[in-house]
């Protein structure tokens with residue numbers, strides 16, 4: 001029997017640029033039916049005529065990738081948008097391009113065309129610019145983020161790019177049901193943030209207050225609510241989506257409180273910890289990376305082959321927020337690591 005694999009979508013409200021970045025997230029590989037795949041493939045081919053020259057192969061690959069990831073149809077208009085985006089990215093490297101996990105039958109030349117533009121490295125969206133603690137400086141500067149857990153009953157609004165409707169937070173009762181008490185589950189999240197702080201220039205502060213203002217659109221305020229608000233509601237139940245997380249400057253995390261994936265608490269709740277760590281990766285501006293070889297936290301499929309942020313994920317965070325010893329941009333502020341021995 002095929003082991004179920006699940007995907008971790010990154011999501012943000014609002015603009016076209018971002019919504020294009022978001023394409024290609026979601027769902028379980030083993031949930032795809034042949035009939036749906038066929039439908040979407042036909043749709044992908046129909047789109048080719050509307051796609052800018054040079055973008056056809058990439059758009060077609062994108063279409064097949066989305067089918068593989070989600071089993072959903074891809075509209076011709078959407079594919080044309082994606083191809084146009086790719087073309088713009090070729091001309092202006094600063095523009096983010098869609099995240100890709102290529103289907104296994106994608107021709108090498110298509111992958112090469114994409115890789116030549118994207119480069120063999122992590123992908124980013126904008127870093128935090130304003131937090132509850134103030135403005136955040138520029139690339140490589142350290143930041144402080146606060147996190148809180150909204151009360152159950154808090155409204156989790158629908159946001160652009162997310163297929164789930166508005167709902168009510170039930171994270172606390174869900175976690176209490178699994179772990180017995182907040183005294184047990186909250187330290188799990190403390191640990192996830194502590195690990196991120198050990199590997200990058202980000203400090204995390206638990207914010208005990210949360211006023212229950214709706215998530216995603218209510219900025220962090222010291223003493224009122226965190227920058228990062230962790231909540232949950234039933235999304236699509238077992239399989240499929242496990243959680244989603246908005247990018248900076250929101251960073252709020254929404255779990256699928258109806259997914260039994262998290263009932264497996266082995267290895268000190270590695271499933272919950274890695275999903276939370278991955279989602280928070282989006283919350284600091286990290287995008288998905290491929291291939292799916294279970295060595296990077298920001299791969300779009302949940303994995304328990306490792307624990308927390310890995311090399312690529314850490315380099316990504318350094319690009320935005322520097323290393324754990326910030327500020328250290330000059331010889332005078334460098335950190336003395338002591339004697340180094342070669343053995």
Ligand SMILES: [Ca+2]
Nearest residue numbers: 140141322329
């Ligand atoms: Ca720095």
Ligand SMILES: [Ca+2]
Nearest residue numbers: 237239241259
């Ligand atoms: Ca689910």
Ligand SMILES: [Ca+2]
Nearest residue numbers: 227250251252
């Ligand atoms: Ca927030």
Ligand SMILES: [Ca+2]
Nearest residue numbers: 322323328329
């Ligand atoms: Ca540094």
Ligand SMILES: [Zn+2]
Nearest residue numbers: 008009010300
């Ligand atoms: Zn993700």
